[in-house]
Amino acid sequence: MKILVGLKRVVDYTVRVQVKPDGSGVAIDGVKMSINPFDEIALEEALRLREAGKATEVIVVSIGQQTSMQQIDTGLAMGANRGILVKTDKPIQPLTAARVLAKLVEKEQPGLVILGKQAIDDDNSQTAQMLAALIDRPQATFASKVEVDGNVARVTREVDVGLETLEVDLPAVISVDLRLNTPRFIKLPDIMKAKAKPRETLELASLGVESGDHLAATHYAPPAKRQKGVVVKDVPELIGALKAKGLL
Amino acid sequence: MSKILIIAEHLNGQLNQSTAKCVSCASKIAGASIDIVVLAADPAPIAAQAAAIAGVSRVRTIANAANANAIAAIYAPQVVAIASDYTHVFGASTTVGKDLMPRIAALLGVSQLSDIMAADDAHTFKRPIYAGNAIVTVKAPAGQIVVATVRAASFAAAGGGGNATIEAAAVAVALPTHTRYVNLQQGGGDRPDLQTARIVVSGGRALGSADAFKLIYDFADKLKAGVGASRAAVDSGYAPNDMQVGQTGKIIAPELYVAVGISGAIQHLTGIKDAGTIVAINKDAEAPIFEVADIGLVADLFKAVPEIMAAL
Numbered sequence: 001m002k003i004l005v006g007l008k009r010v011v012d013y014t015v016r017v018q019v020k021p022d023g024s025g026v027a028i029d030g031v032k033m034s035i036n037p038f039d040e041i042a043l044e045e046a047l048r049l050r051e052a053g054k055a056t057e058v059i060v061v062s063i064g065q066q067t068s069m070q071q072i073d074t075g076l077a078m079g080a081n082r083g084i085l086v087k088t089d090k091p092i093q094p095l096t097a098a099r100v101l102a103k104l105v106e107k108e109q110p111g112l113v114i115l116g117k118q119a120i121d122d123d124n125s126q127t128a129q130m131l132a133a134l135i136d137r138p139q140a141t142f143a144s145k146v147e148v149d150g151n152v153a154r155v156t157r158e159v160d161v162g163l164e165t166l167e168v169d170l171p172a173v174i175s176v177d178l179r180l181n182t183p184r185f186i187k188l189p190d191i192m193k194a195k196a197k198p199r200e201t202l203e204l205a206s207l208g209v210e211s212g213d214h215l216a217a218t219h220y221a222p223p224a225k226r227q228k229g230v231v232v233k234d235v236p237e238l239i240g241a242l243k244a245k246g247l248l
Numbered sequence: 249m250s251k252i253l254i255i256a257e258h259l260n261g262q263l264n265q266s267t268a269k270c271v272s273c274a275s276k277i278a279g280a281s282i283d284i285v286v287l288a289a290d291p292a293p294i295a296a297q298a299a300a301i302a303g304v305s306r307v308r309t310i311a312n313a314a315n316a317n318a319i320a321a322i323y324a325p326q327v328v329a330i331a332s333d334y335t336h337v338f339g340a341s342t343t344v345g346k347d348l349m350p351r352i353a354a355l356l357g358v359s360q361l362s363d364i365m366a367a368d369d370a371h372t373f374k375r376p377i378y379a380g381n382a383i384v385t386v387k388a389p390a391g392q393i394v395v396a397t398v399r400a401a402s403f404a405a406a407g408g409g410g411n412a413t414i415e416a417a418a419v420a421v422a423l424p425t426h427t428r429y430v431n432l433q434q435g436g437g438d439r440p441d442l443q444t445a446r447i448v449v450s451g452g453r454a455l456g457s458a459d460a461f462k463l464i465y466d467f468a469d470k471l472k473a474g475v476g477a478s479r480a481a482v483d484s485g486y487a488p489n490d491m492q493v494g495q496t497g498k499i500i501a502p503e504l505y506v507a508v509g510i511s512g513a514i515q516h517l518t519g520i521k522d523a524g525t526i527v528a529i530n531k532d533a534e535a536p537i538f539e540v541a542d543i544g545l546v547a548d549l550f551k552a553v554p555e556i557m558a559a560l
């Protein structure tokens with residue numbers, strides 16, 4: 001079985017993104033870019049499934065500009081077998097990403113597609129669910145445990161009220177949560193080995209995918225600032241301050 | 249005129265409060281008529297609770313044994329079957345809503361808006377991005393059905409006293425069997441629910457062990473509070489995952505939030521930005537949590553918390 005993994009290039013999670021003063025967007029020129037943290041976890045899970053003999057090939061896909069090839073390089077160094085860059089010059093929305101991934105599913109026929117539960121730039125958390133709908137297959141989102149047994153995956157999901165377990169027939173789409181695994185570190189020889197791995201570039205425009213970019217962002221603003229608070233000197237003062245606010 | 253359908257969220261026969269918060273969001277859209285749909289094995293008791301929410305015109309029920317659990321692949325085609333009666337379909341940005349709404353949107357061939365925190369008009373919404381570092385105004389196309397999840401923490405629950413009509417919706421669609429519910433291990437216990445509690449006490453990495461985290465539970469019990477945790481505390485196994493507050497955990501808006509031994513990473517702060525009063529107890533005066541705290545106490549938590557408890 002093949003596993004397809006999505007790697008989105010996003011602003012690194014340590015960067016504190018600022019809104020441009022004119023409200024036209026966020027200032028991200030020159031900031032550190034990385035693989036979406038959830039996608040590293042998705043890839044790690046795919047690699048572990050391959051190492052456990054449940055999968056034969058792990059394919060990493062990134063949809064974005066030429067620069068997203070860096071994230072594919074990293075994915076290949078982590079251990080993926082090959083990479084596909086779907087090139088487009090403008091940012092796409094989840095429905096378009098899902099339609100592109102559906103095309104690749106049609107072509108590659110993977111048994112599993114593993115994506116992140118959300119991309120930490122737009123915080124949408126939609127692509128996996130949309131892909132599963134488009135290909136009419138099961139979805140198991142926010143996974144914290146994945147067990148594959150023949151044609152079935154048993155997935156534990158992190159939900160608001162606890163942990164839910166679903167059983168899904170393959171092919172299926174999984175989106176991963178933070179506690180599924182800890183991604184491996186890349187060693188120097190892995191980077192060298194990855195140089196020889198196959199990388200394919202497809203133009204998004206050539207895939208015949210209808211755009212699903214229906215939403216228009218018209219203005220960006222910084223979040224409302226909280227008023228500066230007080231620092232109390234000891235516990236009695238803290239209790240006094242809470243009582244003054246009627247909270248105790 | 250806007251016709252808005254809200255998908256009821258429920259568990260064990262109880263309607264989740266997030267549904268009334270979606271109603272509150274929908275009622276911000278001028279002149280909207282609001283329906284709720286209840287998918288369940290036995291929708292009647294839930295429909296009765298939904299019908300009592302102020303501002304709801306009609307509650308529609310879709311009864312089916314397959315609807316006993318909220319499985320997105322099973323719910324989505326049934327919602328789609330009645331969606332053509334509506335201009336908007338809303339669900340809460342809970343794990344149930346986040347799982348379901350994109351599937352519905354994709355079946356309808358439209359984009360979805362995640363986590364709307366304000367409705368400026370029927371097609372213009374505000375939502376947070378970059379872990380809440382920016383708020384973007386988004387316009388959905390006027391000629392398309394709007395599918396969205398509502399950031400429950402941004403809205404007060406709509407009141408009671410409503411008297412909506414309840415009717416069964418006739419839905420005949422084939423349901424998939426490829427996704428099967430196995431079980432739910434519920435956390436929580438009998439403490440106030442984190443997402444609706446008036447007071448929440450959260451512990452961070454500073455607690456150092458699951459055993460020491462008991463101090464947070466005791467403190468919370470003293471305050472009749474719900475319990476939360478930072479990701480570091482959850483990852484280290486001090487607290488269960490359903491207690492995580494933040495960008496990838498729960499977004500909450502209690503009247504009082506007490507952060508104990510939590511540094512205040514942006515991913516954590518985005519989960520509490522609508523809290524009424526934030527109290528921080530941290531031994532590092534430079535910790536970023538003090539930038540957002542209304543009341544800060546620079547102290548060792550293992551001294552300060554017992555002292556507070558003794559004084560209550």
Ligand SMILES: Cc1cc2nc3c(=O)[nH]c(=O)nc-3n(C[C@H](O)[C@H](O)[C@H](O)COP(=O)(O)OP(=O)(O)OC[C@H]3O[C@@H](n4cnc5c(N)ncnc54)[C@H](O)[C@@H]3O)c2cc1C
Nearest residue numbers: 452453454478479480494495496497509511516531532549
């Ligand atoms: C993609 C992504 C998503 C994330 N999502 C979330 C999320 O949803 N929620 C979340 O919380 N985090 C999230 N994080 C993690 C986040 O970046 C931080 O790592 C995490 O919040 C830190 O937790 P903490 O404050 O408990 O630990 P630390 O940052 O280690 O802080 C511990 C604090 O305790 C204080 N302290 C230590 N000992 C004592 C003592 N005896 N008394 C008083 N104070 C003491 C220290 O001064 C310090 O400030 C996410 C990260 C990523 C990359």
Ligand SMILES: Nc1ncnc2c1ncn2[C@@H]1O[C@H](COP(=O)(O)O)[C@@H](O)[C@H]1O
Nearest residue numbers: 006007063115116118119124125126127
């Ligand atoms: N442009 C992209 N390239 C590769 N994968 C993507 C892209 N956009 C979304 N994904 C995948 O879908 C997941 C969820 O993204 P989102 O729905 O945008 O929050 C991400 O974690 C990725 O695994």
